[in-house]
Amino acid sequence: xxxxxxxxxxxxxxxxxxxxxxxxxxxxxxxxxxxxxxxxxxxxxxxxxxxxxxxxxxxxxxxxxxxxxxxxxxxxxxxxxxxxxxxxxxxxxxxxxxxxxxxxxxxxxxxxxxxxxxxxxxxxxxxxxxxxxxx
Numbered sequence: 001x002x003x004x005x006x007x008x009x010x011x012x013x014x015x016x017x018x019x020x021x022x023x024x025x026x027x028x029x030x031x032x033x034x035x036x037x038x039x040x041x042x043x044x045x046x047x048x049x050x051x052x053x054x055x056x057x058x059x060x061x062x063x064x065x066x067x068x069x070x071x072x073x074x075x076x077x078x079x080x081x082x083x084x085x086x087x088x089x090x091x092x093x094x095x096x097x098x099x100x101x102x103x104x105x106x107x108x109x110x111x112x113x114x115x116x117x118x119x120x121x122x123x124x125x126x127x128x129x130x131x132x133x134x135x
Contacts, residue, residue, distance in 0.1 A: 005032030
């Protein structure tokens, strides 16, 4: 049995759904499902807000490497998709060459196999090793 999304958003969800519509073109289905349980939604929103805060001492590339890798390990296709898109943006921005898109996609596709890839530097390998040891 699948949980049906909340059809009519609660008042406190309207700003989030507007922001998602502006950014993604429509409110995201997981948010509609999570909104059925306010405590669950607040916990997920708090966790995501903590991970994604701009004042984090961890740079965005490393935060997203961790987020995408954890999503892959947990087999959350939605989480992989949304976070991989953001990681791809950062990777293509960092490699300011003509081949930036292919370089970004190579690293993204190599993430599940990072231990056997030469695309990840020593710091990224340490971060990913720590991430996997915590799961």
